[in-house]
Amino acid sequence: MTFAVVVFPGSNCDHDSYYAVEHVLGQRATFVWHKETSLAGADVVILPGGFSHGDYLRTGAIARFSPIMKTVADFAAAGGPVLGICNGFQILLECGLLPGAMLRNRDVQFHCETVGVRVEQTNTPFTASAKAGSVLRLPIAHGEGNYYAPPETLAELERTDRVVFRYANAFGETTDAANPNGALDNIAGICSEARNVVGLMPHPERACESVLGSADGLVIFESVVASMAARGTVGALSR
Amino acid sequence: MSTTTTIDAAVLERHGITRDEYARIVELMGREPNLTELGLFSVVWSEHCSYKSSRVHLKTLPTEGARVLQGPGENAGAVDIGGGLAAVFKIESHNHPSFIEPYQGAATGVGGIIRDIFTMGARPIALLDALRFGSLEEPRTRRILKGVVSGIGGYGNSIGIPTVGGEVMFDESYSGNPLVNVFCLGIAKHDAIVKGQASGVGNPVYYVGAKTGRDGIHGATMASAEFDDKSAEKRPAVQVGDPFMEKLLLEACLEVMATDACVGVQDMGAAGLTCSTSETGSRGGVGVEIDVALVPQRESGMTPYEIMLSESQERMLLIVKRGRERDVERVFEKWDLHAVKIGEVMANDRLCVKQNGRVVADVPNRALTDEAPVYHRPMRPPAGREALQQMPASARRSPMSPADTWLTLLGSPTVASKRWIYRQYDYMVRTNTIALAGLGAGVVRVKGTERALAMSVDGNGRYTALDPRAGARLAVAEAARNVACAGALPIGATNCLNFGNPERPEIMWQFAEAVAGIGEACRALDVPITGGNVSLYNETDGRAILPTPIIGVVGVIEHASRVLTRTFRGAGHDIVLLGENRDELGGSEFLKAIHSLVRGVPPALDLARERALQRLLVDLAEQGVLESAHDCSDGGLAVTIAECCFDTGAIGADVALAAVRCDDADADSVVATLFGESASRVIVSVMPERLQAVLDAARRAGVPATRLGRTGGRTIKMAVDGTTVIETSVGEAEARWSSALASWFEGQVA
Numbered sequence: 009m010t011f012a013v014v015v016f017p018g019s020n021c022d023h024d025s026y027y028a029v030e031h032v033l034g035q036r037a038t039f040v041w042h043k044e045t046s047l048a049g050a051d052v053v054i055l056p057g058g059f060s061h062g063d064y065l066r067t068g069a070i071a072r073f074s075p076i077m078k079t080v081a082d083f084a085a086a087g088g089p090v091l092g093i094c095n096g097f098q099i100l101l102e103c104g105l106l107p108g109a110m111l112r113n114r115d116v117q118f119h120c121e122t123v124g125v126r127v128e129q130t131n132t133p134f135t136a137s138a139k140a141g142s143v144l145r146l147p148i149a150h151g152e153g154n155y156y157a158p159p160e161t162l163a164e165l166e167r168t169d170r171v172v173f174r175y176a177n178a179f180g181e182t183t184d185a186a187n188p189n190g191a192l193d194n195i196a197g198i199c200s201e202a203r204n205v206v207g208l209m210p211h212p213e214r215a216c217e218s219v220l221g222s223a224d225g226l227v228i229f230e231s232v233v234a235s236m237a238a239r240g241t242v243g244a245l246s247r
Numbered sequence: 248m249s250t251t252t253t254i255d256a257a258v259l260e261r262h263g264i265t266r267d268e269y270a271r272i273v274e275l276m277g278r279e280p281n282l283t284e285l286g287l288f289s290v291v292w293s294e295h296c297s298y299k300s301s302r303v304h305l306k307t308l309p310t311e312g313a314r315v316l317q318g319p320g321e322n323a324g325a326v327d328i329g330g331g332l333a334a335v336f337k338i339e340s341h342n343h344p345s346f347i348e349p350y351q352g353a354a355t356g357v358g359g360i361i362r363d364i365f366t367m368g369a370r371p372i373a374l375l376d377a378l379r380f381g382s383l384e385e386p387r388t389r390r391i392l393k394g395v396v397s398g399i400g401g402y403g404n405s406i407g408i409p410t411v412g413g414e415v416m417f418d419e420s421y422s423g424n425p426l427v428n429v430f431c432l433g434i435a436k437h438d439a440i441v442k443g444q445a446s447g448v449g450n451p452v453y454y455v456g457a458k459t460g461r462d463g464i465h466g467a468t469m470a471s472a473e474f475d476d477k478s479a480e481k482r483p484a485v486q487v488g489d490p491f492m493e494k495l496l497l498e499a500c501l502e503v504m505a506t507d508a509c510v511g512v513q514d515m516g517a518a519g520l521t522c523s524t525s526e527t528g529s530r531g532g533v534g535v536e537i538d539v540a541l542v543p544q545r546e547s548g549m550t551p552y553e554i555m556l557s558e559s560q561e562r563m564l565l566i567v568k569r570g571r572e573r574d575v576e577r578v579f580e581k582w583d584l585h586a587v588k589i590g591e592v593m594a595n596d597r598l599c600v601k602q603n604g605r606v607v608a609d610v611p612n613r614a615l616t617d618e619a620p621v622y623h624r625p626m627r628p629p630a631g632r633e634a635l636q637q638m639p640a641s642a643r644r645s646p647m648s649p650a651d652t653w654l655t656l657l658g659s660p661t662v663a664s665k666r667w668i669y670r671q672y673d674y675m676v677r678t679n680t681i682a683l684a685g686l687g688a689g690v691v692r693v694k695g696t697e698r699a700l701a702m703s704v705d706g707n708g709r710y711t712a713l714d715p716r717a718g719a720r721l722a723v724a725e726a727a728r729n730v731a732c733a734g735a736l737p738i739g740a741t742n743c744l745n746f747g748n749p750e751r752p753e754i755m756w757q758f759a760e761a762v763a764g765i766g767e768a769c770r771a772l773d774v775p776i777t778g779g780n781v782s783l784y785n786e787t788d789g790r791a792i793l794p795t796p797i798i799g800v801v802g803v804i805e806h807a808s809r810v811l812t813r814t815f816r817g818a819g820h821d822i823v824l825l826g827e828n829r830d831e832l833g834g835s836e837f838l839k840a841i842h843s844l845v846r847g848v849p850p851a852l853d854l855a856r857e858r859a860l861q862r863l864l865v866d867l868a869e870q871g872v873l874e875s876a877h878d879c880s881d882g883g884l885a886v887t888i889a890e891c892c893f894d895t896g897a898i899g900a901d902v903a904l905a906a907v908r909c910d911d912a913d914a915d916s917v918v919a920t921l922f923g924e925s926a927s928r929v930i931v932s933v934m935p936e937r938l939q940a941v942l943d944a945a946r947r948a949g950v951p952a953t954r955l956g957r958t959g960g961r962t963i964k965m966a967v968d969g970t971t972v973i974e975t976s977v978g979e980a981e982a983r984w985s986s987a988l989a990s991w992f993e994g995q996v997a
Binding site for chain 1: 397400405407489491494495498581583670672673676677678680681807
């Protein structure tokens with residue numbers, strides 16, 4: 009299976025996603041430059057973390073105009089699994105593949121730490137192998153991860169079970185103390201209506217080896233491998 | 248400025264050029280310089296760029312060793328880490344800009360040192376910072392600290408290089424002159440290291456990166472003068488950083504360097520185009536000719552003088568192989584960057600600057616670089632030094648109980664957890680960070696190998712103030728010891744020497760003594776100096792900072808899985824002190840935090856013993872027999888043991904210090920036993936079944952080793968001679984330690 013890791017000029021977690029897929033997961037990873045228009049037959053798309061175009065205006069605001077994003081949107085529309093991590097999540101929000109927006113963290117500071125993330129939904133390609141309600145230890149590293157959506161959007165997300173991850177303490181409680189950035193309802197990640205596009209602020213690619221402090225993020229990559237194999241759609245979606 | 252301005256005393260003063268220096272310029276040129284040429288000399292001959300006061304002393308440092316691939320003189324040093332790979336690293340200061348404009352000053356400090364590393368063809372993978380601030384009680388200090396921390400994070404986080412460690416100390420002397428020293432380390436293959444040399448007559452000289460503006464003109468000259476109440480007016484001399492631009496530059500340069508289309512690369516840092524052109528030419532023994540009209544400019548109407556002296560950030564100079572121009576241009580086009588041919592390498596020894604074909608400056612390269620003045624400045628030990636080294640007897644006592652004294656120390660900003668700071672730094676990006684920030688030395692694995700690199704920056708200005716030579720030796724020892732505590736063999740060092748005005752004989756004496764101390768310790772511990780930076784004139788309104796040599800040491804550990812951190816790892820492990828507990832309170836955090844005193848003699852350091860201790864730690868780590876290791880420094884044994892309990896989920900400790908009690912059987916020696924800062928001490932923890940092996944290994948190595956007690960429970964308990972002097976829950980102690988720094992900032996909007 010091939011994962012396309014999209015590289016924007018300011019991506020800085022592209023190598024980390026590549027490494028997790030290629031060297032830990034044992035699958036194939038390829039870098040796809042943002043000026044390109046082809047995903048070269050990839051089965052999964054990762055929009056990695058970073059500062060896509062410097063993000064002086066708004067995180068991800070310029071990245072949605074990169075040529076590759078039209079191809080990514082087509083890939084998503086055809087049901088292809090797309091994972092947006094951190095800045096990748098912000099880009100998915102900016103280009104409308106996921107609803108809502110990011111505000112600055114409530115204490116207006118950048119936060120880098122390992123937090124608890126509760127798995128809310130397992131019927132997405134990126135959480136299929138995870139246990140519902142389990143708490144993953146995942147790093148966060150962002151200044152704008154304070155998820156916001158208008159009340160009607162939020163209600164719709166809840167009604168359709170599209171909140172995929174929430175910040176939680178070790179006991180799985182979604183307390184305010186466990187919320188590192190002020191995100192509404194402790195939301196750490198959501199999925200699209202068709203459930204194949206998932207965005208999250210935490211960095212699963214940084215938590216794939218115990219030597220780095222946690223291997224809890226690996227299940228997200230394993231999930232997509234398992235669900236694609238089960239669907240039998242490997243190699244069928246991208247061009 | 249017009250080039251026809253007459254050069255008079257006022258012009259010279261504005262350029263920081265003395266009359267003697269001007270006479271030398273005229274002699275080297277064989278004529279009077281024009282104003283542009285004077286500008287070139289003023290920046291390259293500034294203290295910051297020329298090291299004119301420090302050079303004679305720096306020459307005495309050990310710079311060679313079996314592992315040294317590149318010593319001082321290039322953009323950064325390099326040491327062999329095995330497997331055909333090199334660690335390329337350096338530390339640099341950005342003190343003056345960080346005082347004037349904390350966010351941009353610190354941010355561009357990070358940007359500058361990163362450029363030094365990738366200029367060498369290395370991929371930067373780790374940053375560390377040594378920071379010094381005044382008292383947090385001053386609102387100005389809090390504002391500076393907040394700005395510096397967000398500036399470091401703002402740049403490092405964006406560009407995607409993790410800040411994996413560092414240290415912070417507080418003292419009133421830094422109030423009007425904070426220190427921001429940034430260390431960066433990169434990895435390169437031996438044969439891929441690129442130098443800042445021009446060669447090959449006719450080869451084109453390329454300008455790449457951001458456009459040139461009027462920012463930072465005379466930044467190097469500013470960094471070579473003291474501060475006064477007019478300093479705020481110098482704000483335009485602080486540059487503005489653009490980490491996104493530097494990220495593009497980094498990727499593009501590494502991509503170009505991988506093609507072998509370049510013969511030399513030089514960062515445009517201090518003194519911008521002037522330094523980069525004259526240094527590449529003089530190192531390569533060739534001439535360089537450029538036309539400033541070809542330089543991409545951000546503002547209109549810039550004069551050659553302004554273009555040559557601008558310190559706009561994120562720019563590089565490339566010497567490209569003739570015929571390979573398109574290969575280079577194609578890469579920069581991909582990254583949407585300017586790559587403009589502005590001149591070429593000449594078969595002479597001159598720096599020739601033209602504007603639209605007309606010569607506006609023509610100077611012998613070596614006159615700027617190698618012929619820069621060298622000063623043997625007068626030196627004199629400061630008066631009152633003996634008095635400073637006397638410690639009043641009352642200072643050896645605490646007005647509080649040992650337990651309350653200990654809690655006070657845990658809450659002192661220098662000792663307290665720096666989590667509020669490092670949480671604002673991305674310390675994990677690139678997925679190499681093994682020892683997380685705050686756990687000791689910064690440790691990153693080297694992907695594609697089994698190895699990891701440990702690095703630490705250290706320097707205690709109080710010790711250096713009391714005895715510069717001893718303080719500098721202790722700084723080297725502590726940085727190397729921290730690296731050894733991670734299980735890594737120290738293999739190389741870099742230094743950043745922060746001192747006051749060298750024109751004062753007392754300051755120059757401090758500097759010379761400190762450099763001598765660094766040399767002694769680096770020789771004994773086998774960590775050659777591969778480069779670094781000197782920052783002088785760290786004074787405000789005539790008051791100098793504590794003399795602060797910061798030493799960065801890099802070590803290599805063969806198996807990344809064996810890295811040790813400071814934290815206890817379970818209950819029932821034996822706690823062992825390696826080293827000797829002596830009655831040494833001079834310059835200690837105890838004196839500072841409890842009595843507001845910087846007095847006494849710094850702890851004695853036996854370099855042979857220090858070396859034996861470090862080698863023992865590396866051996867024990869390699870054998871995998873230790874559970875944790877933590878250097879014993881600020882706050883002494885009692886603070887160190889507490890720190891081993893923190894960040895563990897409340898693993899306690901029960902220790903009896905009778906065996907390591909300092910000699911005198913009076914109440915004072917309890918204070919010295921708990922809080923003394925003897926050098927060459929490490930607290931390790933070990934499984935009971937391995938205790939004997941560790942004690943035996945220590946005995947063979949000639950390192951004193953004493954079992955103090957055991958880990959476990961949820962209480963930290965310490966007894967001296969059978970009397971329990973400290974008994975506090977880990978939770979209470981840790982709350983004090985972890986909230987102390989944050990409490991100064993919480994509730995405020997950044």
